Amino acid sequence: MSQQKKIYGVMAEFEEAGELLVAAHKAREAGFTRLDAYSPLPIEGLSEAVGFESTRLPLIVLIGGIVGAIGGFALQYYIHVIEYPQNIGGRPFNSWPSFVPITFETTVLCAALAAVLGMLALNGLPSPYHPVFNAPRFKLASRHRFFLCIKARDPKFDLEETKEFLLGLEPHEVCEIED
């Protein structure tokens, strides 16, 4: 059992971004649901074509920003009103206008950290290993070629039939990927 080759999916290679987009749409129309496309540049509409609806990233960034704003102001309020109150030029302890610049900076800092860390976390990066790199020509996905992968997890997946289907999309090449 353990010696048996486990398949991650079947991958087709295309020469043009447009071909990949069409292929992804056809695969979805044919009923495949577990697929992904790989390209050397972002392609408009491709994520929708492989069935990705929308990302929660903006919400994460918003939460990061709110946490940064509250945290930044709370830090200054705590220090100047509760922990270490000092009379500076007769200003009230909670002299909030002079707390605005730092509150702004911590808002941006936390929102930016949320954007980057959130993007990486949702994408599952860093990922030291991924089966798609087993595809012999996959190195070209970061240069000039476009790939469509139908995963073995797909309920409609059948090794031979899926291969046939992908060949029908007139790709440059089709290959199996080991897990």
Place this chain on the structure above:
Amino acid sequence: MVTEPLRTLLEIEPEAPIIGPGHDYASVTDKVSAIVLTNKTPKGWFVGLAIAFALVMTLMAAVGYLFITGIGIWGNQIPVAWAFDITNFVWWIGIGHAGTLISAILLLLRQKWRQSINRFAEAMTLFAVACAGIFPLIHVGRPWLAYWLFPIPNTMGVWPQFRSPLMWDVFAVSTYATVSLLFWFVGLIPDLATLRDRAKNRAAQIIYGMLAMGWRGSAVHWHRYETASLLLAGLATPLVVSVHTVVSFDFAVSIIPGWHTTIFPPYFVAGAIYSGFAMVMTLGIPVRRFYHLEDFITMRHLENMAKVLLATGLIVAYGYGMEIFSAFYTGEKFETYMVMNRLHGPYAPAYWALILCNIIIPQFLWIKRLRTNIPVLFVISLIINVGMWLERFVIIVTSLHRDFMPSSWGMFRPTQWDFATYFGTIGLFLMLFFLFIRFLPLISIFEMRQLVASENERAVRSH
């Protein structure tokens, strides 16, 4: 007589290409990644790095001696407690601003031409901020206590004073450095993956592979990636404006004549963009030539940058004018004396040199023939760099050296250590830049592919 290259330029108006002809995804990838991976490192690179490294050693010596001896090795003396240190700090921070402007604000404005210059402009931002950060740290006198600037709970029960613009500065600059680094690194991820895939050398594969974090160009990843980039651009845009605003508060919130003015925030931000674009040009023109990147950094890029210089230069000129106007408008003798002292006092040569460098000479950029002449652009960009340094010097030193009481007036004269520290940071900046162009793609490869795609689309549409 109209020369041939000029005629070609005139003919390609109104929309000059932002990428040379005949490029496809593979050729842009190969050309940019080859600089890092396969091309023989040019001899000039070693020479440049050696000079920069020698300057870094000078910086080390100057800072080492400063730590042993103290601030007395500089020319700073009451009343001029801020001199080269803060001049250099403001100059470097300002230079950094162009990188963020190009990558964030021009991204939001959908200016496609930024795509081939944003990577090295962002790198420039990081290195400039690194140089800037050195100065506040070493000028505090006891730099080993610099951590007191951060709100760290301590046994003394003492906390920083957040009502002070100097604390705002700490937060603004450290946030700016962090966000610039994040923005730059996020931009690099797909290109690091390209380098990983194209490297032949095992060590390079491993190092770039680790840095690329397993990027595979998945459509879903790209979707989140683009969302993150856009949000970061949206965050970096107000941030970059806030940073130089806060830097200007260091001055404007005080009551010193010549500092206490409301025009400072916008005038400082415009000045920052002005000096930053000048530095992008100073770096971009030689890089373009030595690495044969004329197809990617085209004449249109240089011309657009020249126009930005012209526009921001005029805003800065307006700032200078308003400074003088509002000083006289107050009718207050300390303010008017400050202006007269700038124009006629002991530092008047610095003032008139800055007017020459920042206002008069850049007006040549109105002439298209000069604006498209590369040596002229290079020289003007250097002059603006000098002019912007002089501007900060004049603002800081002339305002401080004669304030209210003639009995407390004084003069600032720089020492050799002032110069050694300043030129040392230029060496640090250049060394980091040389290392960057050798080990990382100095043009964003995936964004060049996007440019190829949009140029192809445009070609299809126009046929």
